[in-house]
Amino acid sequence: MIVGAGPAGSITAKFAAEKGASVLMIEKRQEIGSPVRCGEGIARRWIENVGIPLDRKWVAYEVEGAKIVSPNGTEFHIDERHAGSEVGTVIERDLFDKALARQAAKAGADIILKATVMSILKDNGKVSGVRVEQFGERFDVKAGIVVGADGFESQIGRWAGLDTTLKAKDITICLQYRMTDIEPDPDYCEFILGSGAPGGYVWVFPKSEDTANVGLGMQLPKLKKKGEMRGYLDAFIEKDERFRKGKKLDIVAGAVSTCAPIERTVADGILLVGDAARTIDPITGGGIANACKAGKVAGEVLGRATQEKDFSAENLQEYEKGWRELLEEDLYRNWMAKEKLVTLSDETFDMIIGTLAEVGVDKLSIFNILKVMEDRHPELVEEFADLL
Amino acid sequence: MGVKITDSGLMMVDTDLCLHCGACVGSCPANSIFLNEVIITFDESCTQCGLCVRVCPMGAIDEPEEKKEG
Numbered sequence: 001m002i003v004g005a006g007p008a009g010s011i012t013a014k015f016a017a018e019k020g021a022s023v024l025m026i027e028k029r030q031e032i033g034s035p036v037r038c039g040e041g042i043a044r045r046w047i048e049n050v051g052i053p054l055d056r057k058w059v060a061y062e063v064e065g066a067k068i069v070s071p072n073g074t075e076f077h078i079d080e081r082h083a084g085s086e087v088g089t090v091i092e093r094d095l096f097d098k099a100l101a102r103q104a105a106k107a108g109a110d111i112i113l114k115a116t117v118m119s120i121l122k123d124n125g126k127v128s129g130v131r132v133e134q135f136g137e138r139f140d141v142k143a144g145i146v147v148g149a150d151g152f153e154s155q156i157g158r159w160a161g162l163d164t165t166l167k168a169k170d171i172t173i174c175l176q177y178r179m180t181d182i183e184p185d186p187d188y189c190e191f192i193l194g195s196g197a198p199g200g201y202v203w204v205f206p207k208s209e210d211t212a213n214v215g216l217g218m219q220l221p222k223l224k225k226k227g228e229m230r231g232y233l234d235a236f237i238e239k240d241e242r243f244r245k246g247k248k249l250d251i252v253a254g255a256v257s258t259c260a261p262i263e264r265t266v267a268d269g270i271l272l273v274g275d276a277a278r279t280i281d282p283i284t285g286g287g288i289a290n291a292c293k294a295g296k297v298a299g300e301v302l303g304r305a306t307q308e309k310d311f312s313a314e315n316l317q318e319y320e321k322g323w324r325e326l327l328e329e330d331l332y333r334n335w336m337a338k339e340k341l342v343t344l345s346d347e348t349f350d351m352i353i354g355t356l357a358e359v360g361v362d363k364l365s366i367f368n369i370l371k372v373m374e375d376r377h378p379e380l381v382e383e384f385a386d387l388l
Numbered sequence: 389m390g391v392k393i394t395d396s397g398l399m400m401v402d403t404d405l406c407l408h409c410g411a412c413v414g415s416c417p418a419n420s421i422f423l424n425e426v427i428i429t430f431d432e433s434c435t436q437c438g439l440c441v442r443v444c445p446m447g448a449i450d451e452p453e454e455k456k457e458g
Contacts, residue, residue: 116424151414152410152413153411153414154414155413155419155422166414166415173443173445220415220442220443224442226441226447226449226450227448229445229446230445230447252407253409253411254411255410255414257414
């Protein structure tokens with residue numbers, strides 16, 4: 001039983017069903033993937049590794065790379081092959097999620113929609129399923145394991161006693177407009193740093209020549225007053241003549257975790273995957289790549305556990321170890337870097353981007369950036385010494 | 389045009405502004421907020437810490453009137 005039919009849920013469902021598990025995905029929305037709650041940038045590179053064939057149906061647009069812009073307007077460009085997990089294609093996220101759910105269904109998974117999980121059921125202290133509300137009726141669904149793929153707002157983990165509670169400094173709040181009749185840079189996904197988005201950044205991800213997702217993320221402690229986010233995003237748009245006269249097609253709000261890896265993602269009869277497991281990249285705020293990578297591991301482990309009829313925490317350790325091998329080191333390093341990045345002044349961002357633009361860097365990673373900075377500005381790198 | 393507000397006595401939600409995005413649900417330190425994709429509710433474990441007021445990207449959440457007055 002998988003709660004949530006986003007990318008994490010569908011990939012987990014697909015791989016578990018392929019290994020013979022009987023899978024039910026429960027989705028609280030009436031339509032999978034909609035409304036979209038995402039910046040929609042993903043890299044080409046990792047997609048096929050998790051068994052998702054790139055499909056024209058859900059690729060809206062392709063870019064050459066990332067453009068990182070400092071507060072004084074200095075630009076640093078990097079090719080999409082070296083620009084992390086979020087840069088390369090801009091997708092139609094609603095169609096992407098449906099495509100993944102279709103793969104899960106094809107592998108044998110069942111799906112029910114507009115169904116909200118109200119609580120986890122236990123039998124003699126053992127997880128035995130969930131109570132669901134759908135179309136005004138409540139009913140119980142029996143299952144040997146409950147997978148929480150229920151996103152940022154995950155309840156499954158907290159109900160099951162897994163500590164997924166976030167500190168305010170590890171929460172980033174996001175607001176985005178899909179805008180049309182604008183002039184985004186057609187070749188790049190743009191990331192704009194500095195005090196226009198304190199503790200985060202502004203993004204412009206083109207969906208066509210005249211349409212883009214224009215959004216902003218801010219670290220929660222930087223927000224002091226009710227409703228401040230809209231002011232920041234509106235101010236950015238007003239200031240930039242490429243966007244000022246644009247029209248909004250869509251408004252998207254949400255939040256992401258920017259925390260260090262959590263201690264446990266499995267318990268007896270419980271497994272967390274995706275944003276629910278807090279595996280969002282703390283620097284970019286991107287969650288899909290890690291959700292899919294961990295989902296593949298989860299599905300395979302669940303397939304085996306189903307054959308063995310054993311969903312104990314102990315028997316799920318292979319998942320706990322497996323996803324950590326793939327992601328933990330990067331998540332931890334990026335979280336440490338984020339802790340520093342949120343403290344930097346506009347002048348420091350200007351200095352870093354200025355140096356990168358001049359010297360260049362092969363592959364965008366915190367380590368490589370620090371290496372480049374070490375020669376020019378050793379005083380800055382000193383603060384990041386732990387990361388080198 | 390009246391603003392539609394639900395007041396649980398714990399927190400107030402302006403339902404005209406709420407986009408049901410779940411930012412408050414995942415951020416709540418007490419796990420007191422529940423969202424069934426349409427309706428947002430606060431349960432009695434809410435400590436009225438006010439974090440969700442700053443979290444909400446739309447500014448749809450506020451403290452209840454009686455608390456503000458007090």
